Amino acid sequence: MEWFIAKIFAKYNYWIFIILMMIGFYGIVAKDNLIKKIIGLNIFQTAIFLYFISLGAVRGGTAPIVDEEIIRKGYVYANPLPHVLILTAIVVSVATTAVALSLVIRMNQEYGTIEESEIIQKLGEGGMTRTD
Amino acid sequence: MLSFVEHLPVLVVVISLLSAITIFITGWINKKTAWYISTATLLSQFISSIFILHHVMTVGPIRYRLGGWVPPWGIEYVMDALNAYVLVILLFLGLVCVIYSKRNIDHELPDKGVSFYTVYQLLITGLCGITVTGDIFNMYVFIEITSLSAYALIASRGKIALKASFTYLVLGSIGACFFLLGIGFLYSVTGSLNIHDLSLLLPPLYGNRVVLAAFVFFIVGLSIKMALFPLHTWLPDAHAFAPAEISAMLSGIIIEISTYAFIRVAFSVFTARFLQSLPVFDILCWLAAAAIIIGSVLAISQTNLKRMLAYSSVANMGYIVLALGLSISARKAPWGGLNPSMMHILNHALMKGCLFLVAGAFIYKADLWEIRDFRGLGRRMPYTCAAFVIAALSMIGIPPSVGFVSKLYIILASIEAKKFFFVPVLLLSSLLNLIYFWRVIETMYMKRVEGKDSAHTSHELHLQKEEIPLGMLAPIWVLASLCVIMGILWLANIPIPLLNQINSTFGLGGIR
Amino acid sequence: MRGLRLITLILIILLCGLFAYVAEDIPVFGDPDAPAIKSVELFTMKGAEGVSLLNRQIVPGPLSGELVRRGFPRPSRVEKAAGREGEWNGFIKKEEPRYAAEEKYYRIEREGDDLRVSRYAFVVRWMEKGLEETAVPNMVTYGLADYRGYDTLGETTVIFTAGVSVILLLRRRSRL
Amino acid sequence: MKEEQGERDVIIETVARVMIPFIQLFALYVIIHGAGGPGGGFQGGVVFASGFILYIIAFNLAGGRKRFPESANTILSSVGLYIYAGIGLLAILFSFGAAQYLNYGFIPFTSHFEENRALGMDFVEMGIGITVMAIIASIFFDLAEKDEKQKEGEDG
Numbered sequence: 001m002e003w004f005i006a007k008i009f010a011k012y013n014y015w016i017f018i019i020l021m022m023i024g025f026y027g028i029v030a031k032d033n034l035i036k037k038i039i040g041l042n043i044f045q046t047a048i049f050l051y052f053i054s055l056g057a058v059r060g061g062t063a064p065i066v067d068e069e070i071i072r073k074g075y076v077y078a079n080p081l082p083h084v085l086i087l088t089a090i091v092v093s094v095a096t097t098a099v100a101l102s103l104v105i106r107m108n109q110e111y112g113t114i115e116e117s118e119i120i121q122k123l124g125e126g127g128m129t130r131t132d
Numbered sequence: 133m134l135s136f137v138e139h140l141p142v143l144v145v146v147i148s149l150l151s152a153i154t155i156f157i158t159g160w161i162n163k164k165t166a167w168y169i170s171t172a173t174l175l176s177q178f179i180s181s182i183f184i185l186h187h188v189m190t191v192g193p194i195r196y197r198l199g200g201w202v203p204p205w206g207i208e209y210v211m212d213a214l215n216a217y218v219l220v221i222l223l224f225l226g227l228v229c230v231i232y233s234k235r236n237i238d239h240e241l242p243d244k245g246v247s248f249y250t251v252y253q254l255l256i257t258g259l260c261g262i263t264v265t266g267d268i269f270n271m272y273v274f275i276e277i278t279s280l281s282a283y284a285l286i287a288s289r290g291k292i293a294l295k296a297s298f299t300y301l302v303l304g305s306i307g308a309c310f311f312l313l314g315i316g317f318l319y320s321v322t323g324s325l326n327i328h329d330l331s332l333l334l335p336p337l338y339g340n341r342v343v344l345a346a347f348v349f350f351i352v353g354l355s356i357k358m359a360l361f362p363l364h365t366w367l368p369d370a371h372a373f374a375p376a377e378i379s380a381m382l383s384g385i386i387i388e389i390s391t392y393a394f395i396r397v398a399f400s401v402f403t404a405r406f407l408q409s410l411p412v413f414d415i416l417c418w419l420a421a422a423a424i425i426i427g428s429v430l431a432i433s434q435t436n437l438k439r440m441l442a443y444s445s446v447a448n449m450g451y452i453v454l455a456l457g458l459s460i461s462a463r464k465a466p467w468g469g470l471n472p473s474m475m476h477i478l479n480h481a482l483m484k485g486c487l488f489l490v491a492g493a494f495i496y497k498a499d500l501w502e503i504r505d506f507r508g509l510g511r512r513m514p515y516t517c518a519a520f521v522i523a524a525l526s527m528i529g530i531p532p533s534v535g536f537v538s539k540l541y542i543i544l545a546s547i548e549a550k551k552f553f554f555v556p557v558l559l560l561s562s563l564l565n566l567i568y569f570w571r572v573i574e575t576m577y578m579k580r581v582e583g584k585d586s587a588h589t590s591h592e593l594h595l596q597k598e599e600i601p602l603g604m605l606a607p608i609w610v611l612a613s614l615c616v617i618m619g620i621l622w623l624a625n626i627p628i629p630l631l632n633q634i635n636s637t638f639g640l641g642g643i644r
Numbered sequence: 645m646r647g648l649r650l651i652t653l654i655l656i657i658l659l660c661g662l663f664a665y666v667a668e669d670i671p672v673f674g675d676p677d678a679p680a681i682k683s684v685e686l687f688t689m690k691g692a693e694g695v696s697l698l699n700r701q702i703v704p705g706p707l708s709g710e711l712v713r714r715g716f717p718r719p720s721r722v723e724k725a726a727g728r729e730g731e732w733n734g735f736i737k738k739e740e741p742r743y744a745a746e747e748k749y750y751r752i753e754r755e756g757d758d759l760r761v762s763r764y765a766f767v768v769r770w771m772e773k774g775l776e777e778t779a780v781p782n783m784v785t786y787g788l789a790d791y792r793g794y795d796t797l798g799e800t801t802v803i804f805t806a807g808v809s810v811i812l813l814l815r816r817r818s819r820l
Numbered sequence: 821m822k823e824e825q826g827e828r829d830v831i832i833e834t835v836a837r838v839m840i841p842f843i844q845l846f847a848l849y850v851i852i853h854g855a856g857g858p859g860g861g862f863q864g865g866v867v868f869a870s871g872f873i874l875y876i877i878a879f880n881l882a883g884g885r886k887r888f889p890e891s892a893n894t895i896l897s898s899v900g901l902y903i904y905a906g907i908g909l910l911a912i913l914f915s916f917g918a919a920q921y922l923n924y925g926f927i928p929f930t931s932h933f934e935e936n937r938a939l940g941m942d943f944v945e946m947g948i949g950i951t952v953m954a955i956i957a958s959i960f961f962d963l964a965e966k967d968e969k970q971k972e973g974e975d976g
Contacts, residue, residue, distance in 0.1 A: 095806030284809030323765030807955035
């Protein structure tokens with residue numbers, strides 16, 4: 001029981017992050033649909049963001065905005081650094097998604113499908129080595 | 133008071149960024165300006181990088197505190213010998229490629245010049261940023277800038293490149309996420325992000341499982357980015373179907389910069405002592421040996437020149453990683469420590485840059501992709517083909533070319549480290565290189581054009597006495613001649629003091 | 645397709661194994677003393693003879709020698725931590741124009757006969773001094789735009805790159 | 821989606837017409853308020869761009885393009901980055917090379933060092949907001965435009 005509390009319960013943030021990350025990973029690798037792959041990638045990235053944010057959490061901590069009253073009442077602040085990092089990382093994730101979506105749109109125009117296996121099949125018909 | 137040179141590392145990055153924005157705005161008014169702005173910027177960046185290298189060699193490392201905050205509290209730029217050396221290589225190849233691209237982009241992406249050069253300049257920004265930074269999260273941000281612009285540039289030719297780019301995007305994002313996760317793990321146990329600071333805080337925590345896992349994630353993430361053997365699957369298509377100068381940049385610089393990031397993480401964040409306590413670098417050596425053999429064998433089976441070169445890149449990453457893996461056991465002067473891997477980073481940039489630019493020239497002139505279509509090319513494009521032959525001989529390892537020097541030193545390093553297995557691997561790879569490059573050279577020079585009634589006739593005639601424009605030929609020849617000149621310089625041990633300084637930064641090498 | 649699923653499953657199991665291996669040493673959720681928010685331990689010094697020196701605000705020689713040997717900056721002075729018995733703050737000198745030349749850096753704790761030396765996480769300075777140094781009350785904002793402003797420049801560049809990339813890939817009949 | 825093809829929905833259009841100004845006003849508030857409370861450049865920029873996105877969803881793409889033309893988009897997306905990178909350079913220029921890049925304190929907005937930092941941060945946040953707004957809108961326009969063209973191609 002003690003083991004359970006120390007390893008699972010006290011670190012539940014960590015286990016949630018792993019489960020989410022694995023769902024995303026499965027989506028990336030196993031899904032055939034390119035949009036679903038992108039969604040998987042987003043879940044994957046979000047899992048890591050959640051892990052970072054949970055690093056910043058402090059028991060009983062308030063939002064990291066300096067305020068006289070909060071100091072007087074003796075509250076503690078949450079760690080602002082992961083938030084700073086993750087704001088940057090979220091933008092990166094948005095940018096990656098945008099580029100990925102535009103690639104999928106272009107592929108849909110070229111091949112008329114967004115299923116990866118069908119695209120590979122069409123490429124195989126056209127000759128993988130021959131391009132234009 | 134900071135001297136001007138101390139401002140240069142940040143200015144190299146910021147000028148590139150500002151030029152990207154300026155290209156974007158002036159391109160709206162006049163498309164023609166894009167190339168000129170890009171070239172001027174790269175030229176000034178290249179000159180500043182030489183100043184930085186000179187300063188680092190004579191005065192010592194530059195430490196630049198962005199925003200005025202002292203390192204653990206703010207972001208820091210550190211320029212030591214390793215950074216400065218890589219920065220010079222990267223900006224040199226960037227400059228050569230942008231000069232080459234003037235005619236090629238007009239031909240390949242006629243209406244997209246402005247956005248192409250903007251993204252290209254952003255790519256250079258990202259690469260410079262990775263190189264100069266001394267903060268690990270900052271490195272992640274710049275890795276993402278590099279990767280995003282690389283995805284877009286690869287896909288810009290459309291068709292099959294889109295699929296290649298998408299694969300690269302998915303794998304590259306996973307790699308970057310692993311890198312981010314590694315940062316998260318390190319942050320959770322040390323509370324720091326600065327590379328130098330981490331290297332001080334980590335030694336008491338080397339047994340910590342979180343630190344070990346962080347190291348694994350760094351290795352796996354960056355291996356994806358640098359296309360180490362089992363994770364190389366994105367590379368051949370991405371390199372083969374990008375525009376020529378982007379192929380040259382991808383193969384010559386981008387994967388090497390990932391290797392640089394790897395070296396930074398392995399030797400600056402963690403230390404040689406940590407690496408010696410783990411069998412990681414032995415495993416890397418074996419993976420690299422597999423990469424060399426399998427990359428070369430797959431290159432032989434290709435019929436498309438650029439795909440062949442791309443597989444050859446996989447093999448060449450194998451050389452760099454093999455040299456890296458030997459770096460903690462080999463210690464003697466010219467080949468000890470990081471020397472061979474550093475050498476091969478430069479050498480590969482020169483050789484593969486040249487080869488990809490030549491391959492692009494064939495596509496530019498006559499839309500030739502397949503090796504079997506190259507018949508009689510040696511007579512039609514004599515100068516281009518001669519450059520190709522020089523670079524190819526260099527890849528095979530004919531003295532005194534650069535390829536010979538790298539292979540020689542890697543062999544000597546593996547003999548010193550008593551890992552004799554890698555000697556036959558390298559010799560075999562030379563033989564395999566010979567096979568696949570000889571095939572191309574033979575087709576170019578030896579094979580006669582068959583009867584005039586063949587289907588190829590029309591464009592064979594079109595090829596008659598046609599040489600590519602000087603703006604494309606000059607960069608190719610600069611790289612090809614450097615393949616020989618640098619080889620002689622390496623053999624004369626002239627740039628070796630620079631590499632020794634890199635080794636002494638990390639406590640490698642040692643015996644002189 | 646089935647082969648791919650199988651490979652995914654194996655990879656997932658491998659990764660989960662790795663994560664389970666790591667779980668032992670991951671800091672507990674919400675721990676206010678975690679290295680990321682409070683301080684990271686550097687080393688423990690045997691012998692409590694330093695305590696009296698520390699109480700007289702003198703840095704013990706062996707302690708600062710050990711710190712320098714490990715590559716850390718030499719502490720300039722020590723001071724008793726407010727309201728805590730057996731705990732001292734070590735200060736270092738730093739060169740930042742217009743700001744206090746000394747900064748709280750080390751945390752020295754007495755543990756029985758030993759002295760435990762740790763280093764404050766750098767967030768501590770952000771949280772304690774951010775308002776007076778930047779005149780902005782929101783920690784995330786001054787962290788984002790000032791202390792780590794360069795990351796944010798990178799972030800803006802990333803989104804700009806994405807925008808231009810989408811233009812490069814999708815926009816037809818444009819002047820760009 | 822040509823003008824007469826799409827079915828117009830009065831409720832959506834009216835709500836959008838009423839909401840968009842408030843959304844964009846709120847976005848400005850978020851950007852400006854970033855110093856003292858939750859908010860900041862990126863968040864505000866995204867909220868501002870969401871106003872345009874709502875317009876396109878409720879009305880049509882051509883109208884959205886008319887309200888936010890390509891030229892304005894190009895200029896604004898660069899201007900934000902110019903502000904950010906330029907403010908960093910100003911620090912070097914105003915201190916004649918003594919201060920580092922992005923050291924806002926040395927830009928003489930006011931006579932107080934710390935106030936300068938706060939003001940520098942405000943300008944930087946505005947720069948981020950402008951770039952993010954223009955780029956998110958631009959990405960959305962581009963992604964949506966293709967869709968419409970394809971639909972036209974299929975129809976005709």
